[in-house]
Amino acid sequence: MKFNDSTYTVTDSGSLGRIALVLGILGLAASAYGYTSDHGQFFHSWMVSFVFWLTVGLGALFFTLIHYLANARWSVVLRRFSEAVGLTLPLMALFFIPILFGMHDLFHWSHEEVVASDHLLSGKASYLNSGFFIIRSVGYFVIWGLVSWLLYAKSGQQEQGHSEKWLSSVRRISAPGIILFAVTITFASFDWLMSLDPHWYSTIFGVYIFSGALLGFLAFAIILNRFVYSQNILRGIITDNHYHDLGKLMFGFIIFWAYMGFSQYFLIWYANIPEETVWFLDRWVGSWKDFSLLLIFGHFAVPFVLLLTRWSKRSPIMLPLVALLLLVMHWVDLYWLVFPSYTPDGVHLSWQDAASLIGIGGIFVWFVWGRYTSRPLIPIKDPDLGTSVRHTN
Amino acid sequence: MDLFSPKKGADIILARFKDPASLLHAAEKVRETGYSKFDCHSPFPIHGMDQAMGLKRSPVGYVVGCMGATGLVSAMVFMWWTSAVDYPLVISGKPFFSWQAYIPVAFAITILLSAFGAVLGMLGFNKLPRLHHPLFNSEQFSAVSDNGFFVSIEGEDKKYDEAQTSKFLESIGGTNIEVIKDL
Incomplete structure (x- = not known):
């Protein structure tokens, strides 16, 4: 990898992109083979992998939006990165197409004869029907694609010169953008994940997915930026203080995730209404119970304790390790949401889970790396850049 | 003083x-x-x-940590004692020791004692209050x-x-x- 220290541009982006692309193509090819051998498994594995990478992109979009809206200064050096990751959202529309073909395998409510014989589902049919589902899904991608692309393009314009007008224009995108973000991530998680078990409902579900999404992005950002750091790039620009703040955010959102997860569980446990409790009962059967416990400890208790100290949030080894743990746990979380409706008797991991995860992930990382290194890695015309570089805590 | x-x-x-x-x-x-x-x-x-x-670095964090842990443990133990030992009462058919129901209270007490630890610890280490x-x-x-x-x-x-x-x-x-x- 070659880096120009005066323009902050990467002149040779190295082999990361190429390796990711090759892995991605291999993964997708393996997934395609998996489709021909067991398409029920394929669609469910694909759903987990698709939502996994999608949520990393959504977390990035949120990070950029909140950066502008909160007038954040510390994160200016990370903005180009979050914009590049957010720009994967239009790409993810491509990976959504298999799910449209797999609707009958994934969603019970897409079978008209099932709906007709099911009182609850026929009551929900005006919302949960194939036509409206596709319209909504397209709508989500239009909104995400538009907001993330506008923010990415606007940021490039800053290089021509920063002005008050520029700042107000990104804020004008971000303010409605974050409202649209909240609505779309809520309904997308209702449509794509909650409706896998169409009898069940939980109004907090969207916030639960959001908390995991931001965690996913923060973990991804820490790992990839540490990789950039290891290539002798941006040293002294993205410092321990920025990792410290990313670690603090990650720590906070670990608690937020647990808070949302517990709130969802708590009300259902307390009310004890069969149509709600059945969802948790499904996740307390056989080896699903181990997965549930794994989530409580691996997604909350262990990283909570590990990130408690100032030392671990600033450590160049500890923080990426916890980030890696959280990425794994984010995947476990999504697997735990999706698969009990497919393999209700217990956890049956398949090679297809890995194939689609690596397939989509390879293309995702290749795309992010290409976008990130195609411009100066930091917004060099941003008036708050100096404040961000000197940021201490 | x-x-x-x-x-x-x-x-x-x-x-x-x-x-x-x-x-x-x-x-x-x-x-x-x-x-x-x-x-x-x-x-x-x-x-x-x-x-x-x-x-x-300020040692206040350790005070907060100890107070928080005290709050968590004492709240859980107290709720266990009241509802499972001293006056067991069946509430909506749930076990006497229903830890799920205790978590919001235990969480709040943890926060409360941590906040006390932070404020009083800060005052203590600063040797405050002091009028002159x-x-x-x-x-x-x-x-x-x-x-x-x-x-x-x-x-x-x-x-x-x-x-x-x-x-x-x-x-x-x-x-x-x-x-x-x-x-």
Whole structure:
């Protein structure tokens, strides 16, 4: 990898992109083979992998939006990165197409004869029907694609010169953008994940997915930026203080995730209404119970304790390790949401889970790396850049 | 308690510096020379002052951690004792020890005791509340809330010597050197 220290541009982006692309193509090819051998498994594995990478992109979009809206200064050096990751959202529309073909395998409510014989589902049919589902899904991608692309393009314009007008224009995108973000991530998680078990409902579900999404992005950002750091790039620009703040955010959102997860569980446990409790009962059967416990400890208790100290949030080894743990746990979380409706008797991991995860992930990382290194890695015309570089805590 | 009967006898030497940068350098020099009981006073917080003065990290976090753990454990134990031991009552068919129901309360008590630990610990380590300090005997010191930057070295310091310390403060750029007697 070659880096120009005066323009902050990467002149040779190295082999990361190429390796990711090759892995991605291999993964997708393996997934395609998996489709021909067991398409029920394929669609469910694909759903987990698709939502996994999608949520990393959504977390990035949120990070950029909140950066502008909160007038954040510390994160200016990370903005180009979050914009590049957010720009994967239009790409993810491509990976959504298999799910449209797999609707009958994934969603019970897409079978008209099932709906007709099911009182609850026929009551929900005006919302949960194939036509409206596709319209909504397209709508989500239009909104995400538009907001993330506008923010990415606007940021490039800053290089021509920063002005008050520029700042107000990104804020004008971000303010409605974050409202649209909240609505779309809520309904997308209702449509794509909650409706896998169409009898069940939980109004907090969207916030639960959001908390995991931001965690996913923060973990991804820490790992990839540490990789950039290891290539002798941006040293002294993205410092321990920025990792410290990313670690603090990650720590906070670990608690937020647990808070949302517990709130969802708590009300259902307390009310004890069969149509709600059945969802948790499904996740307390056989080896699903181990997965549930794994989530409580691996997604909350262990990283909570590990990130408690100032030392671990600033450590160049500890923080990426916890980030890696959280990425794994984010995947476990999504697997735990999706698969009990497919393999209700217990956890049956398949090679297809890995194939689609690596397939989509390879293309995702290749795309992010290409976008990130195609411009100066930091917004060099941003008036708050100096404040961000000197940021201490 | 420091509140009404402050320790008498120890003098304080006060020196004024002209701006935040010179105060920062003065703090470094005072620390390097080996003084340990000194303080810097400025109208606003100065970046890097903690390092310049060689201040250690605040131990308040440990107090907060201990108080939080105490809150969590005592809340859980108390709720277990009331609802499973002392007065067991079946509520909506759930077990006597329904830990799920205790978590919101235990969480709140953890936060409450942590907050107490943070506030009281901060006051304790700062030796507050305290109604008077010998520094207020100085006329010029009132400028600290306006445009004054001061270093004060306390008489309790091992290296303290009225004549030498005054000369030292002058040598590092201090002006208006003043020995404050504790009245």
